[in-house]
Amino acid sequence: GNSVTQMEGPVTLSEEAFLTINCTYTATGYPSLFWYVQYPGEGLQLLLKATKADDKGSNKGFEATYRKETTSFHLEKGSVQVSDSAVYFCALRNGQNFVFGPGTRLSVLP
Amino acid sequence: DSGVTQTPKHLITATGQRVTLRCSPRSGDLSVYWYQQSLDQGLQFLIQYYNGEERAKGNILERFSAQQFPDLHSELNLSSLELGDSALYFCASSPFISNYGYTFGSGTRLTVV
Numbered sequence: 001g002n003s004v005t006q007m008e009g010p011v012t013l014s015e016e017a018f019l020t021i022n023c024t025y026t027a028t029g030y031p032s033l034f035w036y037v038q039y040p041g042e043g044l045q046l047l048l049k050a051t052k053a054d055d056k057g058s059n060k061g062f063e064a065t066y067r068k069e070t071t072s073f074h075l076e077k078g079s080v081q082v083s084d085s086a087v088y089f090c091a092l093r094n095g096q097n098f099v100f101g102p103g104t105r106l107s108v109l110p
Numbered sequence: 111d112s113g114v115t116q117t118p119k120h121l122i123t124a125t126g127q128r129v130t131l132r133c134s135p136r137s138g139d140l141s142v143y144w145y146q147q148s149l150d151q152g153l154q155f156l157i158q159y160y161n162g163e164e165r166a167k168g169n170i171l172e173r174f175s176a177q178q179f180p181d182l183h184s185e186l187n188l189s190s191l192e193l194g195d196s197a198l199y200f201c202a203s204s205p206f207i208s209n210y211g212y213t214f215g216s217g218t219r220l221t222v223v
Contacts, residue, residue: 014148032210032211034211036214042216042217043112043114043214043215043216043217044153044200044202044212045112045215046212049211059141074164089176090151091211092211093211096158096165096166096206097166097210098143098155098204100152100153102152103152
């Protein structure tokens with residue numbers, strides 16, 4: 001079946017630190033991969049996506065590369081800001097099957 | 111504004127009552143999905159509709175039901191409410207294309223007292 005595993009949070013960083021949130025997946029075939037972000041009190045917003053192996057998704061300074069050989073889609077940002085504090089969800093879509101990871105809470109301190 | 115509209119934003123009701131949550135999908139999207147988000151269980155998929163027909167069911171209780179109307183808006187009905195039903199309920203929509211993500215509404219926060 002399809003599944004997504006994320007590193008457990010919470011993750012607490014100082015402003016301007018480097019961020020990595022690990023995500024690995026299990027799927028048959030060739031899923032599309034996504035990162036969603038949920039700011040406090042809001043719904044989920046699509047942050048970035050990649051639809052095939054070696055694709056790199058990027059947005060707002062965040063990046064993730066679709067690694068089929070390691071079945072991973074780790075989220076990275078070179079310098080986090082306080083405004084990046086949120087919950088981050090890794091997800092995959094395989095046909096009509098959409099699976100979310102459990103979410104990783106990020107807190108960035110000034 | 112994501113283009114997915116959910117109403118109401120907040121709802122407070124008593125145990126045993128029945129409520130209806132409404133969702134209007136993004137223009138052109140035929141698929142609608144309902145999710146429940148509670149503090150201790152993350153995002154739980156409830157049900158999916160495509161162009162008026164039920165397509166997939168997740169962890170949806172028998173006390174809950176949903177439908178999608180000809181104009182593509184959807185309603186989630188929650189009955190015989192219990193304290194444990196307190197949660198955020200999200201609607202999402204998507205085109206029927208496999209490499210597209212979902213677009214989420216801002217959610218309805220349900221509090222059962």
